[in-house]
Amino acid sequence: MRKTLGLAVAFSVLGGCATGVVDPSFTAGPGVSTERDAQGNQFVTSIEVNAQGVTASPGDLAPCVLQNVTNSSVTLTGTSAAFISPFTGAVYRATGSESVGGGQALQYVSETEDEAIATGVADYQVTSMGMPVDKHLRYTLAVKSDGSGTQYHFGNLEQAQKNAGSAQNIGFAKLSAWSGSQPEAARAAMVRVADNISSCLSQR
Secondary structure, three states: OHHHHHHHHHHHHHOOOOOOOEOHHHHOOOOEEEEEOOOOOEEEEEEEEEEEOOOOOOOOHHHHHHHHOOOOOEEEEEEEEEEEOOOOOOEEEEEEEEEEOOOOOEEEEOOOOOEEEEEEEEEEEEEEOOEEEEEEEEEEEEEEEOOOEEEEEEEEEEEEEOEOOOOOOOOOEEOEOEHHHOHHHHHHHHHHHHHHHHHHHHHO
16 A cells, blocks of 8 residues: 555656646746646746845855855656566566756856856655655756846756656656646745845845
């Protein structure tokens, strides 16, 4: 029974392409942009966060981005293969792990030092069938600071489940807007990144 439940949880949260009910209160929320594919699946394409009154002095933006955006490689775990015994008919599953991504976080800083682009990975957690499920969120962040505040644009959004248990881990896929995938938890992770950068800028 435990293995069956684990498999159900894995399938319920792994699928980034499953068509399902989309919560309009999320998709209509401030800074949320979505799009549909040819099959009608809706995905989150970008999240924007505005920090009014938070500005970056020359030389401050890049260090604060580097301090709060990490682009480390992540390990995804799940079943890599299944074998059937010719003697007993029993199914044996081999669990495998794969290291994905990683690299330099800061990609670009403008000559005026008021704009920066970075790639990063953040962790967040959703709940499926009453059980916590840990996920990775991969993103590209563009930050622009002017006299009125600082704007954060998170794009190229992809999510992956850390451990798929007895199911195959499909790796990173587009961030679904389907309510069952709980995109609000991913958005909260992005807001935390933006808030941490803003806090850094305010303290410099």
